[in-house]
Amino acid sequence: MYGLEVNSNCFGCGICEEICPMDCIRTDAEEKPYLAFDECWYCGACEKECPAGALKIQIPFLIC
Amino acid sequence: MKVSYMETDVLIIGGGSAGSMAAIRLKELNRDQKVTIFEKANIKFSGSIPRGMDALNIVTVPGINTAEDYIEAQNIACEGVLDEAPSYVMAKRSWELMKELQSWGVFFPTDKAGNYEVLKTTPKGRFTVTMREPNLKTILHDRFTKLGCTVVNHTMALQLLVDNGHVAGAVGFNIRTGELIVCHAKAVILSAGGTARFGLPENGYLYGNYDCPANTGDAYSLAYRAGAELTGLEYTLRYYIVKDINCPLLYITLTRGAKLLNAIGEEVGGDHPGIKNMFDEHYDKGLGYLRIRMSHLPVEKIEAVEDILFSTEKPVLQRYFEGKGVNFRNRDIELGPTDMYLCGGHGITGVVVDTGAASTVPGLYAAGDSANVNRGHLTGAFVFGQLAAESATEYIKGISSRQCDPAPYIAEITEKCQVMEENQGFVSIEEFEYKTRRTITDYLTPPKNEYKLSRAVEIMREMKKALPRHVKVSRTHDLWKAFEVENIIDCAILSATASMERKESRWGYWHHRADYPKTDPAYTKLLIVKRGSCDDDVTTRLREPDKSISLKGGNQQ
Numbered sequence: 001m002y003g004l005e006v007n008s009n010c011f012g013c014g015i016c017e018e019i020c021p022m023d024c025i026r027t028d029a030e031e032k033p034y035l036a037f038d039e040c041w042y043c044g045a046c047e048k049e050c051p052a053g054a055l056k057i058q059i060p061f062l063i064c
Numbered sequence: 065m066k067v068s069y070m071e072t073d074v075l076i077i078g079g080g081s082a083g084s085m086a087a088i089r090l091k092e093l094n095r096d097q098k099v100t101i102f103e104k105a106n107i108k109f110s111g112s113i114p115r116g117m118d119a120l121n122i123v124t125v126p127g128i129n130t131a132e133d134y135i136e137a138q139n140i141a142c143e144g145v146l147d148e149a150p151s152y153v154m155a156k157r158s159w160e161l162m163k164e165l166q167s168w169g170v171f172f173p174t175d176k177a178g179n180y181e182v183l184k185t186t187p188k189g190r191f192t193v194t195m196r197e198p199n200l201k202t203i204l205h206d207r208f209t210k211l212g213c214t215v216v217n218h219t220m221a222l223q224l225l226v227d228n229g230h231v232a233g234a235v236g237f238n239i240r241t242g243e244l245i246v247c248h249a250k251a252v253i254l255s256a257g258g259t260a261r262f263g264l265p266e267n268g269y270l271y272g273n274y275d276c277p278a279n280t281g282d283a284y285s286l287a288y289r290a291g292a293e294l295t296g297l298e299y300t301l302r303y304y305i306v307k308d309i310n311c312p313l314l315y316i317t318l319t320r321g322a323k324l325l326n327a328i329g330e331e332v333g334g335d336h337p338g339i340k341n342m343f344d345e346h347y348d349k350g351l352g353y354l355r356i357r358m359s360h361l362p363v364e365k366i367e368a369v370e371d372i373l374f375s376t377e378k379p380v381l382q383r384y385f386e387g388k389g390v391n392f393r394n395r396d397i398e399l400g401p402t403d404m405y406l407c408g409g410h411g412i413t414g415v416v417v418d419t420g421a422a423s424t425v426p427g428l429y430a431a432g433d434s435a436n437v438n439r440g441h442l443t444g445a446f447v448f449g450q451l452a453a454e455s456a457t458e459y460i461k462g463i464s465s466r467q468c469d470p471a472p473y474i475a476e477i478t479e480k481c482q483v484m485e486e487n488q489g490f491v492s493i494e495e496f497e498y499k500t501r502r503t504i505t506d507y508l509t510p511p512k513n514e515y516k517l518s519r520a521v522e523i524m525r526e527m528k529k530a531l532p533r534h535v536k537v538s539r540t541h542d543l544w545k546a547f548e549v550e551n552i553i554d555c556a557i558l559s560a561t562a563s564m565e566r567k568e569s570r571w572g573y574w575h576h577r578a579d580y581p582k583t584d585p586a587y588t589k590l591l592i593v594k595r596g597s598c599d600d601d602v603t604t605r606l607r608e609p610d611k612s613i614s615l616k617g618g619n620q621q
């Protein structure tokens with residue numbers, strides 16, 4: 001699995017979308033986040049700030 | 065295009081380490097002065113240090129080293145091309161800075177006798193103090209927030225306002241909504257990093273840079289267009305760190321007894337291998353990829369390394385090594401060359417600044433990777449953030465307000481956006497960026513020569529003209545990326561021009577000219593670039609470096 005893994009704890013608060021320092025996270029119609037652009041720097045801020053522990057950011061495929 | 069307006073006393077462009085420190089210092093000096101930060105994305109984890117840091121790279125620790133020692137070491141590292149006074153003031157203030165950081169809760173480990181761990185990372189002397197602070201960014205962020213700084217997130221500065229030769233604010237672009245914001249200010253501090261997205265990376269991932277990939281030379285381009293002097297554009301850096309993921313690892317491991325090996329198992333570089341040694345092994349001898357071996361070390365040392373890397377710097381790195389099946393206890397870590405970049409903190413590229421962080425344009429200051437304080441790393445970012453704040457506080461005392469009409473700037477930006485939105489563009493901005501960076505790599509990567517460098521300038525100028533017509537823009541995000549690529553192109557033109565003017569080789573691989581392979585003492589000078597009569601007119605001159613510290617005869621133990 002690559003990119004942003006979102007588990008069922010996510011309740012759509014949108015904090016991850018707001019604090020991403022590369023502005024590459026967006027939320028879909030169900031308010032679930034995904035990587036909208038291939039511009040992640042895997043800083044892990046989204047994972048850290050998620051209040052539900054719902055996120056796991058993976059290293060981009062081209063790098064790992 | 066919707067335009068909003070705001071006013072502030074000091075506008076900071078870029079909210080990373082330097083910008084955060086500048087904001088804090090401005091408010092410490094005068095709580096009543098209005099401080100606004102333009103941050104390209106969200107400031108909470110922005111910049112090259114989004115989370116934690118494992119060292120304060122330059123500290124003059126009483127009893128271990130002096131600021132004069134530091135100048136001596138830096139002159140060796142930079143082969144004499146160094147303005148000593150700014151580096152000296154940085155070194156002089158570094159111990160105070162460290163104490164201040166400690167008072168904010170930043171952790172510096174000590175041994176049982178109360179000594180800090182001070183490591184050797186320069187050709188001479190020991191200046192790097194181990195820091196163990198996984199929440200450095202958060203500490204800074206909380207501090208400037210509590211002090212009442214205004215943060216304008218998702219805003220990229222596109223143009224500095226210049227009123228009669230004085231910088232008077234900036235026009236920002238909201239990267240999500242596409243709206244413009246004009247910020248009138250009495251002074252501006254540029255702290256937007258260097259040009260991390262510059263050359264093409266070998267791993268093919270355009271955002272895996274060592275420095276923050278959001279750093280696209282914005283400060284260099286803004287300063288240049290406002291008429292400020294810049295230097296070090298020819299210092300085209302490549303580091304040699306963990307392959308593909310570009311995480312720093314070298315001295316964390318080597319100082320704990322790890323070995324640096326080449327492809328045939330020989331140890332490289334003695335007790336202090338430098339990047340030059342590594343490039344020699346890799347390119348000259350073809351004995352890359354180099355490897356760090358820790359399997360011989362006692363498990364406590366390995367655990368110490370893991371702790372630093374995985375909890376302090378970037379916790380996600382653990383996944384990288386797991387994914388590669390690399391357990392430090394039994395497998396080596398591969399190192400490789402990074403993509404090429406421009407940087408004030410790791411290199412010598414930046415806006416020329418004096419000992420007060422002032423650029424050559426009144427009202428404009430620079431700090432961190434945006435400023436030329438040779439290889440200043442985090443200490444440079446913090447000290448010059450403070451200096452910029454102190455200077456700006458004094459400067460604005462004499463100013464009631466600036467009346468700069470932003471209309472011409474707004475018109476230019478609006479027209480550019482319109483052209484891009486309405487053209488029948490056929491290329492995605494991602495592909496355009498790829499081609500830009502591929503061209504930079506083709507023609508600017510050392511060994512350089514006049515033919516390649518002049519081609520670089522020619523092609524980059526063509527690409528700058530082609531960009532608004534050829535790029536297909538369907539979202540505001542694309543416009544944002546287009547503005548970033550324009551800045552990357554500007555930096556490429558400055559870099560190629562400066563590289564052509566420096567008709568010698570210096571700094572190992574970083575400015576090696578195959579057509580001038582020797583180091584020429586006549587070039588032991590700063591190469592300054594400055595806007596001439598228009599943006600396309602890049603003027604250059606050589607300037608004697610400031611030697612005020614060495615000349616005082618201060619190089620004594």
